[in-house]
Amino acid sequence: MTPSPGRPRLASQELLQEAAFELFQLRGYRRTSVEQIAKTAGFSRATFFNFFSSKAELFWVETDALIDSLREFLEGRLAEPEPPTLREALLVYADTLDSAAIPWALQNYRLLEAADDLVASGASRVLGINRLFQRYLQGGEDRADRVVLHGEAAALTGLVLTALLAWIDAGVGRGRLSRHLASVL
Amino acid sequence: MTPSPGRPRLASQELLQEAAFELFQLRGYRRTSVEQIAKTAGFSRATFFNFFSSKAELFWVETDALIDSLREFLEGRLAEPEPPTLREALLVYADTLDSAAIPWALQNYRLLEAADDLVASGASRVLGINRLFQRYLQGGEDRADRVVLHGEAAALTGLVLTALLAWIDAGVGRGRLSRHLASVL
C-alpha cells in the first residue's frame, strides 16, 4: 500500500451506500434524491457521481459483486476437463450462498415496483445472468441450434430467478437456496 | 357518434406516434426529445403528456394492444370446458399472428439497448406476460406448488420471448411464429 499521490479520498462507496440505504428505508427510493444521499453522507452531489454513475447503480453494487462471483464460478466449472451441466453447476453454487449475506437490494427487491430506473437496471442484471447462461451452454455443447440454446438459457434464467425470490421471501430460517432451486428445476 | 361538448381534439395518439417513430428512425430514441416529437406533430410538449404518460409509453402502445389481444385469447381458452395446455394455446395464438403486422417497437427492439427507460418499460411488459402465464397455469391446474408454477411460467416466458425475437430477426419471409415457437418449446 504505497500511498498514491494526489488528494486522498474522503468519500467512499460504503459511506454513500450506508446513507442511501438508510434513506431508502425511511422515505423510499423515489423520494430520496441524490442530493439528500450525498448530504447525509457529508458530501456534495457531484461527489456522488464520482462514485456511482446513477442512483440505480448504487442500489445494485452488492448484487453486481454476487453476479460477478457467479460468473467466475461458472467460468471455473467450464474450464474443467468434464464440465457439469449448467443445472448441476448452479445447484452447487447455490449451496455455497450464505443466507445471511443476501445483498440489501435483493432483500428489498420489492422497492423495484415503484421506480422505473430500478426496474430497468434490474432487468439489465437479469439479462446479464441470461448471457452468462448462454455462454455456459454454448461452451458445454456446441451441437444445439442457436435459438434452442437461447431458449434454454432464457428458461433457466426464469427458473433461477423464481427460486431466488422464493428463497428470499422465505425469510429467516429459509434454509439453503439449493433446496428451492432443486424443487423448481 | 353524438358530438361531445367541449373543444374538439386536434392532436391524436396517431399523429404523435407518426412523428415520434420518424424521429426515432432518424436520430435514435435518446436523442429525440419529447419537445421535438410534439413540435413535429404540430403540438406543444404539454399536449404530448395529455396523451402519453411518458416517452416510453408511446413506444409500446402497439405492443400493449398485442399483449391485450393475447390476454383475451388466453382468457377465452381458459373459459372453455376443456382448456388446452398453455403451450398448445400459445401455438394456436402464434399461428394467428400476421408477419406483416408486427408492432413498430418490436421490429425495432434493438433500440432498447441504448435507453434505460425503454429497458424498464420493456421489462414491465415481459413481467406482464409472465403474469398472464401464471394466471393461465393457475386456472388450468391448481394442484401444483406455487413456486413450481411460477417457475414454469417464468421458463415459458423466456422461451416465448426467445422465439419471438428469433422470428422477428428472421426478417421478411420469416414464416409463421408458431414454427419458431414449436422448435423452442
Place this chain on the structure above:
DNA sequence: ATATATTATTAGACTGAGTCTAATAAAGAG
C-alpha cells in the same frame, strides 16, 4: 522550503423528463 504534478472535491450551469397549475381557446347548450 518551495514548486509541481496528481488526484479529490465541489460549485454551478446545462439538458431533458415528468409534474402541476393556471390561462386561454373552441365547441355545444340554454
Place this chain on the structure above:
DNA sequence: CTCTTTATTAGACTCAGTCTAATAATATAT
C-alpha cells in the same frame, strides 16, 4: 350572448445525469 365542458398551452418546478472549471490536499522532486 352566457355558461359549461373539454383541449391546448405556457410556464414554473423538481430531479437525474452531464460537463467544465475552480479549488483543495497530498506526494515528490528540487
